[in-house]
Amino acid sequence: MPKSVAEIREELTGPGQLFEMEELDLRGVPIRAWKNAPPTLRSVLDLSSLHGEKILIVYEDERISFDQHYRMASTFAHRLIDRYGVQKGDRVALAMRNFPEWMIAFWGATVAGAIIVPLNAWGTGAELAYGIRDSGAKVLVADEERAQRLRPYDDLDLSGIIVARNESPLAAGENSFNEVLGDVAADATPPDVELVPEDDATIFYTSGTTGFPKGALGTHRNICTNSMSLAYGFMAAAARKDADDTSAADALSGATEMATMLSVPLFHVTGCHAMMLSAVAFGTKLVIMYKWDPERALELIERERITQIGGVPAMVWQLLESPSFGKTDISSVKSIGYGGAPAPPELVRRIEELFPGRTPTNGWGMTETSSTASSNSGVDYVAKPDSCGPPLPVVDAKIVDENGVELPPGDTAGELWVRGPNVVKGYWNKPDATAETFTPDGWLKTGDIAKIDEDGFIYITDRAKDMIIRGGENVYCAEVEAALFEHPAITDCAVFGIPHDVLGEEVGAVALLRPGASADQGELQRHCRERLASFKVPVKIWFWEDELPRNPAGKIQKRDLRDQALALD
Numbered sequence: 001m002p003k004s005v006a007e008i009r010e011e012l013t014g015p016g017q018l019f020e021m022e023e024l025d026l027r028g029v030p031i032r033a034w035k036n037a038p039p040t041l042r043s044v045l046d047l048s049s050l051h052g053e054k055i056l057i058v059y060e061d062e063r064i065s066f067d068q069h070y071r072m073a074s075t076f077a078h079r080l081i082d083r084y085g086v087q088k089g090d091r092v093a094l095a096m097r098n099f100p101e102w103m104i105a106f107w108g109a110t111v112a113g114a115i116i117v118p119l120n121a122w123g124t125g126a127e128l129a130y131g132i133r134d135s136g137a138k139v140l141v142a143d144e145e146r147a148q149r150l151r152p153y154d155d156l157d158l159s160g161i162i163v164a165r166n167e168s169p170l171a172a173g174e175n176s177f178n179e180v181l182g183d184v185a186a187d188a189t190p191p192d193v194e195l196v197p198e199d200d201a202t203i204f205y206t207s208g209t210t211g212f213p214k215g216a217l218g219t220h221r222n223i224c225t226n227s228m229s230l231a232y233g234f235m236a237a238a239a240r241k242d243a244d245d246t247s248a249a250d251a252l253s254g255a256t257e258m259a260t261m262l263s264v265p266l267f268h269v270t271g272c273h274a275m276m277l278s279a280v281a282f283g284t285k286l287v288i289m290y291k292w293d294p295e296r297a298l299e300l301i302e303r304e305r306i307t308q309i310g311g312v313p314a315m316v317w318q319l320l321e322s323p324s325f326g327k328t329d330i331s332s333v334k335s336i337g338y339g340g341a342p343a344p345p346e347l348v349r350r351i352e353e354l355f356p357g358r359t360p361t362n363g364w365g366m367t368e369t370s371s372t373a374s375s376n377s378g379v380d381y382v383a384k385p386d387s388c389g390p391p392l393p394v395v396d397a398k399i400v401d402e403n404g405v406e407l408p409p410g411d412t413a414g415e416l417w418v419r420g421p422n423v424v425k426g427y428w429n430k431p432d433a434t435a436e437t438f439t440p441d442g443w444l445k446t447g448d449i450a451k452i453d454e455d456g457f458i459y460i461t462d463r464a465k466d467m468i469i470r471g472g473e474n475v476y477c478a479e480v481e482a483a484l485f486e487h488p489a490i491t492d493c494a495v496f497g498i499p500h501d502v503l504g505e506e507v508g509a510v511a512l513l514r515p516g517a518s519a520d521q522g523e524l525q526r527h528c529r530e531r532l533a534s535f536k537v538p539v540k541i542w543f544w545e546d547e548l549p550r551n552p553a554g555k556i557q558k559r560d561l562r563d564q565a566l567a568l569d
Contacts, residue, residue: 005380005390005455008239012232013393019232021394026198026221026421029442032394033221033421034228040195040220041110044227044281045070051283057100058287058304064100066283069107071188072181076108078191079180084139084160088113088193089200093137094267095119095128095146098288101164101177102266103276105141110201110220113193114138117203117215118267122533125149127213131205132156135215135428147174197221203428204269206367207467207476215428222370225422226273227281229372229392234335237361237377259285259332260308261300263292263315264472270339273371275310284308294318298328310337312472313347314502316360320350330355337361339372339388339472348385364388364458368437368444370422373397374458390456395420398443399452409454413461416450417443466558468497468505473535475507477558480538483531484509487524489517492548496562498540509538510565512548542568 003011012019022035038044048056051066064072080086092109094116096102109116119131121143128150132140138159142150144166150156151171163170164177201223203215260279264271279286287304289297292315300306309319316338319325336351339362351360361377362385374397376389391397399407399414407414419442426434437445447465452458468475477495484493492512497505513519521541528537542565549557 003240005236005240008236009393012235012239019228019235019393024421026442027425029419031396031419031421031442034225034232034394037221037228038224038281039197040199041107041201041223042190042193042195044224044277045073045107045111045190048280048283054283055285056279057103058285059098059100059290062100066280068184069104069280071184071186072104073107073111074188074190075184076104076181077112078188079182080109080112080114080139081191083180086112086114086138089115090139091115091117091135091137091203093117093119093132093135093140093142095121095123095131095140095142095150096164096267097121097143097145098262098266098271098290099143099164100288101141101143103280104181105162105164105177106266106272106276107280109141111190111193111195113191113195113199115200115203115217117205118272119146119205120267120533121146121265122535124531124533125152126531127533129153129156130213131215132158134205134213135203141177144168147171195220197224200425202272204267204272204367207474207479212479214430214433216367216424217426217428218370218424222422222424223273223277225394225420226371227277229375229394229422230274230278231282232392233361233363233372233375233377236375237380240378240380257285257305258282258308259287259304259306261297261304261306261310262286262288263297263309263311268472269365269367269371270311270472274339292318294322295324298322298324298330301333302329305332307332307334308337309333309335310339310361313338314471314504316347316351317502320354325354334358335361337363337377339363339365348381352382362388364448364460366446368424368446369395369418369420370424373418373420373422376457380457384457387453387457387459389458391418391458392420392422395422397452397458399450404439409452409456411451413449413451416446416448416458416460418446419443468495468507470497470500470505470507470535471503475536480507480509480528480532480536483528483536484511484524486531487519487527489513489519490524491517492544494548494556494558494561495538496558498562498566506540507536507538508562508565509541510544510548510561511541512544512546 020035021032024033049070053065056066056069057064092114117135141162143164147163161174163174201220202218205213363375365372374389374391396419401414423444449462450460466477480495491514495509498508500506
């Protein structure tokens with residue numbers, strides 16, 4: 001009979017064990033932390049060099065070993081310091097699709113002591129420029145497409161712009177990534193910059209309820225916690241399955257070959273903290289996809305002998321539905337993990353049917369929790385497929401009512417609050433937003449409505465925030481509404497999620513035009529596309545003739561409005 005979740009936790013976190021915990025005072029808040037977690041990203045990078053000529057990065061036909069990556073990242077760190085004057089605490093913005101240069105720039109900037117600012121590569125020029133201005137970035141590293149989008153914005157006050165993968169002439173003030181990197185010495189090592197766990201490391205922008213993105217300020221401890229948390233989830237699932245199974249420990253130690261397919265953007269915490277970081281930390285080959293394509297993914301699974309696949313549930317659905325699925329050798333796949341959006345229990349059944357013996361892993365987290373905060377896998381996922389699992393051992397979770405009073409376990413839903421070493425410090429230069437979301441005693445108000453059962457398993461039931469999750473991308477309705485209101489024909493509007501079989505939700509809107517004004521769906525979509533990333537643009541806009549329904553407080557009753565709109569189709 002498998003051991004219980006509590007028994008496994010006690011066994012794995014006991015004194016002297018790899019996942020032993022320690023009590024810390026973090027900015028005046030007592031928390032539990034992984035005692036053996038790497039203290040900084042410099043520690044992770046240094047350890048990665050021990051894997052030598054083992055392959056770390058595969059991109060199309062390019063291959064980069066752990067040793068090459070270590071030396072390239074180290075060299076890039078020196079270039080940032082020597083050529084661009086980057087000092088500890090300076091911000092380096094990164095606007096790029098999934099390329100090897102993304103990783104080299106990320107690791108180079110962080111070991112140089114800079115705070116890396118990964119920007120959403122799907123953003124418009126205006127959205128990218130906002131992140132650069134708001135963070136006060138000193139240097140920008142971008143691919144050619146992103147650099148071109150930013151060229152009209154000549155007030156960004158950057159000391160340097162480094163462009164990767166350029167095929168056309170560069171603009172004034174730009175330098176190619178390859179030229180900046182230059183010769184990479186065989187004995188290259190990172191610069192001598194002192195780093196400690198509480199140093200700032202990352203700023204990841206997340207859409208805001210006010211329409212303006214907020215930069216979640218993460219520390220080295222925040223991101224490094226995630227590497228241990230993922231390893232714990234891996235080991236705990238294996239232990240629940242078979243107490244004598246050593247495959248998980250062998251994989252984490254590098255004794256067995258692992259290969260992860262990176263199918264999600266590196267500019268999100270799932271791609272960065274969960275997938276890239278764990279690959280570098282645990283000696284895993286990372287097969288990078290420039291963009292998601294299920295047919296190409298199946299080719300890579302077979303060619304590169306992929307052992308771990310994941311992303312958001314929509315991607316797994318598309319993989320299983322592909323006409324090439326039955327013709328592909330998938331025997332190398334050992335684990336399937338996803339998160340970022342609710343996963344239907346039917347997906348679990350399909351995975352068990354098509355990947356026998358390889359039960360998937362689901363989890364919950366957000367930008368502010370530095371990716372993973374809870375995990376559900378193995379026999380627990382089979383038993384409770386609609387749960388995102390119990391919180392990780394270093395994470396506290398509770399359900400509270402509208403007054404912040406904790407609710408007992410059971411069927412009573414409330415807002416989910418979490419606390420732990422993975423929770424970011426706050427929002428960059430936004431003290432009011434920080435005070436609104438983070439309590440003085442360390443709790444993060446997640447905005448998710450949830451319940452916790454008697455076994456400690458979390459069930460997300462709704463969202464308190466006015467937000468849509470489209471295939472793992474968060475879309476705040478206020479941001480889209482703000483863009484619509486800029487159109488001169490709009491006098492009122494409401495944005496909400498509409499169901500989609502693969503993506504979970506898509507963006508829908510209702511618009512009320514000013515008397516005498518005219519506009520059609522295509523015009524409003526073009527208007528939004530000029531201001532917002534494409535995934536935020538409404539796919540369907542209904543035009544309303546009457547005033548939009550509101551409650552006594554003046555708030556639009558979006559659920560009723562959505563139901564009325566969908567009933568019209």
